[in-house]
Amino acid sequence: xxxxxxxxxGTLALMVLKTLETMGPQHGYGLxxxxxxxxxxxxxxxxxTLYPALLKLEQEGTIRSRWGVSENNRRxxxxxxxxxxxxxxRKAAAEWQQTTEILARFLGAAGEA
Amino acid sequence: xxxLRALWMRLCGLLLHPRGHQDDFEAELESHLAMxxxxxxxxxxxxxxxxxxxxxKLGGVExxxxxxxxxxxxxxxxxxxxxxxxAPRTLVRQRAVxxxxxxxxxxxxxxxxxxxxxxxxxxxxxxxxxxxSTLLSLQIIADRESxxxxxxxxxxxxxxxxxxxxxNVAAYYDLVPASIxxxxxxxxxxxxxxxxxxxxxxxxxxxxxxxxxxxxxxxxVIVLGQNLWKRRFNGDSAIVGKTILLSGRSFTVVGxxxxxxxxxxxxxxxxxxxxxxIAAQLVPNLPSKAPRDYHWLxxxxxxxxxxxxxxxxxxxxxxxxxxxxxxxxxxKGERFAMEQAGALPMRDRSSVLIFLGALLLxxxxxxxxxxxxxxxxxxxxxxxxxxDMAVRLALGATRGRLRRQMLIESTLMAxxxxxxxxxxxxxxxxxxxxxxxPAPVPLxxxxxxxxxxxxxxxxxxxxxxxxxxxxxxxxAARPLVPNALKGEEALAxxxxxxxxxxxxxxxxxxMSVVLLSATVLFLRSLQEAAGINIGFNPRGMLIFSVDxxxxxxxxxxxxxxxxxxRERLRALPGVAAxxxxxxxxxxxxxxxxxxxxxxxxxxxLPSAExxxxxxxxxxxxxxxxxxxxxxxxxxxxxxxxxxVNEAFAExxxxxxxAVGRHINGPTGNYEIVGVVGNxxxxxxxxxxxxxxxxxxxxxxxxxxxxxxxTLIMKTAGDPAALSETVRRQVYAxxxxxxxxxxxxxxxxxRTAYVLPNLAATLFGIFGGMGVILAATGLYGVVSYxxxxxxxxxxxxxxxxxxxxTVEGLFVRQGIALTLIALALGWPAAWMLTKIAASLxxxxxxxxxxxxxxxxxxxxxxxxxxxxxxxxxxALVDPMRALRTE
Numbered sequence: 001x002x003x004x005x006x007x008x009x010g011t012l013a014l015m016v017l018k019t020l021e022t023m024g025p026q027h028g029y030g031l032x033x034x035x036x037x038x039x040x041x042x043x044x045x046x047x048x049t050l051y052p053a054l055l056k057l058e059q060e061g062t063i064r065s066r067w068g069v070s071e072n073n074r075r076x077x078x079x080x081x082x083x084x085x086x087x088x089x090r091k092a093a094a095e096w097q098q099t100t101e102i103l104a105r106f107l108g109a110a111g112e113a
Numbered sequence: 114x115x116x117l118r119a120l121w122m123r124l125c126g127l128l129l130h131p132r133g134h135q136d137d138f139e140a141e142l143e144s145h146l147a148m149x150x151x152x153x154x155x156x157x158x159x160x161x162x163x164x165x166x167x168x169x170k171l172g173g174v175e176x177x178x179x180x181x182x183x184x185x186x187x188x189x190x191x192x193x194x195x196x197x198x199x200a201p202r203t204l205v206r207q208r209a210v211x212x213x214x215x216x217x218x219x220x221x222x223x224x225x226x227x228x229x230x231x232x233x234x235x236x237x238x239x240x241x242x243x244x245x246s247t248l249l250s251l252q253i254i255a256d257r258e259s260x261x262x263x264x265x266x267x268x269x270x271x272x273x274x275x276x277x278x279x280x281n282v283a284a285y286y287d288l289v290p291a292s293i294x295x296x297x298x299x300x301x302x303x304x305x306x307x308x309x310x311x312x313x314x315x316x317x318x319x320x321x322x323x324x325x326x327x328x329x330x331x332x333x334v335i336v337l338g339q340n341l342w343k344r345r346f347n348g349d350s351a352i353v354g355k356t357i358l359l360s361g362r363s364f365t366v367v368g369x370x371x372x373x374x375x376x377x378x379x380x381x382x383x384x385x386x387x388x389x390x391i392a393a394q395l396v397p398n399l400p401s402k403a404p405r406d407y408h409w410l411x412x413x414x415x416x417x418x419x420x421x422x423x424x425x426x427x428x429x430x431x432x433x434x435x436x437x438x439x440x441x442x443x444x445k446g447e448r449f450a451m452e453q454a455g456a457l458p459m460r461d462r463s464s465v466l467i468f469l470g471a472l473l474l475x476x477x478x479x480x481x482x483x484x485x486x487x488x489x490x491x492x493x494x495x496x497x498x499x500x501d502m503a504v505r506l507a508l509g510a511t512r513g514r515l516r517r518q519m520l521i522e523s524t525l526m527a528x529x530x531x532x533x534x535x536x537x538x539x540x541x542x543x544x545x546x547x548x549x550x551p552a553p554v555p556l557x558x559x560x561x562x563x564x565x566x567x568x569x570x571x572x573x574x575x576x577x578x579x580x581x582x583x584x585x586x587x588x589a590a591r592p593l594v595p596n597a598l599k600g601e602e603a604l605a606x607x608x609x610x611x612x613x614x615x616x617x618x619x620x621x622x623x624m625s626v627v628l629l630s631a632t633v634l635f636l637r638s639l640q641e642a643a644g645i646n647i648g649f650n651p652r653g654m655l656i657f658s659v660d661x662x663x664x665x666x667x668x669x670x671x672x673x674x675x676x677x678x679r680e681r682l683r684a685l686p687g688v689a690a691x692x693x694x695x696x697x698x699x700x701x702x703x704x705x706x707x708x709x710x711x712x713x714x715x716x717x718l719p720s721a722e723x724x725x726x727x728x729x730x731x732x733x734x735x736x737x738x739x740x741x742x743x744x745x746x747x748x749x750x751x752x753x754x755x756x757v758n759e760a761f762a763e764x765x766x767x768x769x770x771a772v773g774r775h776i777n778g779p780t781g782n783y784e785i786v787g788v789v790g791n792x793x794x795x796x797x798x799x800x801x802x803x804x805x806x807x808x809x810x811x812x813x814x815x816x817x818x819x820x821x822x823t824l825i826m827k828t829a830g831d832p833a834a835l836s837e838t839v840r841r842q843v844y845a846x847x848x849x850x851x852x853x854x855x856x857x858x859x860x861x862x863r864t865a866y867v868l869p870n871l872a873a874t875l876f877g878i879f880g881g882m883g884v885i886l887a888a889t890g891l892y893g894v895v896s897y898x899x900x901x902x903x904x905x906x907x908x909x910x911x912x913x914x915x916x917x918t919v920e921g922l923f924v925r926q927g928i929a930l931t932l933i934a935l936a937l938g939w940p941a942a943w944m945l946t947k948i949a950a951s952l953x954x955x956x957x958x959x960x961x962x963x964x965x966x967x968x969x970x971x972x973x974x975x976x977x978x979x980x981x982x983x984x985x986x987a988l989v990d991p992m993r994a995l996r997t998e
Contacts, residue, residue: 027144027145027148028141028145029144029145029148029149030148046170046171046172047145047149047170047171047172048171048172048173048174048176048177048180049172049177049180051138051141051142051177051180051181052180052181052183052184055181055184055185056119056184058122059118059119059122059123059184060115060116060118060119061115061118062115070144070148072148072151074144074147074148074151075140075144076141076144076145076148077137077140077141077144084115
């Protein structure tokens with residue numbers, strides 16, 4: 001369990017948005033599985049925490065939801081990006097990229113010294 | 114933006130579909146678990162294991178639900194909303210208590226709203242001009258004087274040229290009477306004469322047209338007030354550029370001023386404005402522009418942007434010093450004073466502020482009494498709810514939550530009271546606005562509710578709701594839970610003698626002692642005022658005024674017109690006498706001059722009232738003649754004669770018989786031909802003033818009255834019935850003559866009683882309410898204590914106590930509280946009623962009757978209020994009392 005990281009505040013939203021961008025409309029359970037998969041099972045994710053996060057994104061207008069039918073013919077609520085959401089993903093991803101690059105440089109520099 | 118949107122969505126979630134969200138989420142959660150379980154089964158787990166796994170991975174259904182709910186809405190707000198929704202239900206359940214509370218607070222807030230609407234109108238409201246904060250009214254304060262004077266023309270000119278702090282300085286002459294043309298019966302209106310930069314200085318947003326321009330100085334142009342324009346010209350939108358008739362002369366309308374603007378000072382009610390340069394056409398005795406020591410102009414100045422009041426004052430001081438050096442004869446020792454334009458006139462400010470302050474204090478006192486009363490009611494209520502509270506506490510509610518809920522209830526109650534108060538004050542301010550002050554000039558004293566009043570009421574309601582609720586809420590939220598659940602008294606702490614309820618009750622009674630003292634004082638003052646000898650008999654008289662001068666009459670023609678009119682009126686059936694004067698007595702203000710004896714003594718009389726009268730005036734008004742004769746058939750050019758009143762003769766000659774003496778005054782030398790009894794000249798409350806009556810025929814030429822001339826008809830029948838015939842007689846002589854101030858003399862005198870009446874009415878209402886509230890408060894305290902001690906009473910009676918003893922027990926308790934309250938309230942009343950001294954007629958503020966009667970009366974009321982519940986205690990059936998619960 002030690003190697004599995006908790007989800008940091010704020011990063012979950014970006015993961016959700018990015019996942020929706022690549023996969024298209026998806027239900028909550030699918031999103032949760034997908035996020036875990038992509039992280040290579042390195043993330044410790046309580047599926048329950050995903051729903052308030054989704055609600056928050058919906059309230060902020062970056063995603064919207066509607067009821068649909070899953071691949072296994074089950075009624076499920078599907079989430080998809082709105083136009084504002086698409087913009088948000090690009091922006092947030094770029095910002096995140098920059099932050100990690102800078103941080104990586106710092107850590108790298110500290111290592112060389 | 115996103116945050117805002119989210120907040121909005123959460124609010125909607127809270128208010129619009131509190132349940133919908135939750136159901137939707139339940140379904141989503143269910144589908145999530147189902148999918149997860151399916152996957153588990155596919156991976157080879159048993160159905161039960163798979164479900165178990167899914168639940169663990171989810172992190173708990175209840176936790177998820179909770180987290181989702183908190184995100185969907187705003188939990189603290191949700192709780193608040195729930196409490197607010199719950200509060201009306203509680204209030205409705207305790208209907209009687211709520212009704213009493215709302216009515217009490219409503220009366221208190223209503224009183225405050227009424228008084229504060231006067232404060233708002235006269236103290237807080239800025240003038241309706243462009244940027245009122247940079248417009249100043251200027252005044253001169255002469256050497257060693259406390260208050261102020263107007264400007265002379267030369268001084269205004271110097272100031273306008275020299276002062277650098279001002280962008281513009283304008284002057285105006287504040288009252289110009291005129292008759293105006295247009296539709297309807299002829300009408301006399303008041304206006305002002307202004308310098309041509311007046312409207313530019315005020316930056317008044319005109320309704321139509323423009324103000325005066327720099328080359329209007331000597332042009333016959335006029336700006337009309339919006340109301341006058343609507344009333345006389347049907348709001349003709351093409352009026353700008355047209356010519357109208359003002360006192361028989363043609364004026365070209367250049368603009369319409371907004372209805373809200375009546376005059377810079379917000380008190381005078383003027384309706385037209387003409388350039389100062391041509392005002393002499395309307396006001397024949399307009400002061401001359403030349404003398405530097407004749408102070409007749411009001412001055413307003415617009416500060417330059419960026420200049421502060423301090424800088425202005427500094428420059429004004431420098432200028433005053435320079436003027437004093439250049440013109441030592443007239444300007445020595447003078448300073449300039451200034452204030453924001455539209456503020457209360459400096460001269461009257463302190464007395465108005467004291468009056469309003471005293472009234473506001475009284476209204477707040479009343480509200481405090483009402484709030485104390487309601488707080489006591491809530492204490493009793495809390496006692497009956499202790500079980501409910503204890504159950505909730507036992508079930509895990511926090512005390513904070515209970516307190517908050519009770520505070521919300523009391524605040525809601527107070528806000529309902531506030532709404533009721535505002536509604537009440539709608540009526541009372543209308544009544545106040547309908548009052549007419551005795552004054553010879555047109556005043557705008559309209560009072561209404563504005564946003565300041567509404568804000569004040571709202572804040573006051575919330576504040577009183579919280580204050581009155583805080584004690585009961587505190588007490589109610591900490592019952593001794595075990596006691597309460599057993600149905601026993603749970604609010605009283607062991608070993609506590611001094612309860613908050615008793616303290617409130619004492620405070621409330623003490624306050625009502627103060628109120629009641631004021632009430633009795635003002636009632637006594639009204640009684641005294643009714644007994645004031647005004648010196649004449651107002652019965653059976655109709656009065657009305659005309660001002661022939663503003664219709665272009667010369668002095669000779671004016672006198673002839675008045676003579677003809679009197680003759681026609683005298684000839685009417687039922688008219689016993691028709692006389693004429695310039696201003697009817699008790700009109701609130703009058704002219705006065707200084708006089709000196711024209712003999713060796715040269716004794717001075719600094720100020721005597723001046724009246725013009727026609728022969729028969731004294732007889733018609735029932736003023737006693739003490740010596741000499743009445744006026745006769747003097748001619749305008751003949752030697753001037755006068756009749757004086759007793760006070761005049763005594764002050765100047767030391768004796769009543771002054772007939773044959775000569776006196777000097779600013780209007781010439783007079784021979785005294787008669788002496789008459791004293792009468793009240795300006796107001797009811799005045800000390801007897803010396804009066805000099807001149808012959809109307811001899812005075813119109815040299816010293817015409819700006820107020821016009823008042824005709825007085827004496828009749829044996831109903832004077833009001835004469836109105837129509839009288840008007841016909843006037844129009845028969847001149848169909849264009851405006852008639853104004855028509856009323857019976859009794860109506861006229863009644864307006865002189867407006868102040869003692871108003872004070873007595875207001876204080877009568879306030880004091881009466883205070884006493885009733887105090888009495889119900891006392892009743893409440895005693896009956897609460899009776900109900901709490903029912904079991905004890907039962908035991909006492911069972912052990913042989915007589916009903917009288919039991920009664921005495923409770924009456925003693927109530928009376929003790931009342932006596933403590935009296936000991937506190939009486940000295941406070943003694944100190945506070947001093948403020949009212951200037952408003953009283955013929956009664957000392959420390960009136961013995963008042964200060965003896967009030968305590969006795971209160972004790973009597975207290976006895977009754979205590980006796981009723983005490984009697985109930987004495988009738989307690991011991992068997993039932995001991996079996997309670």
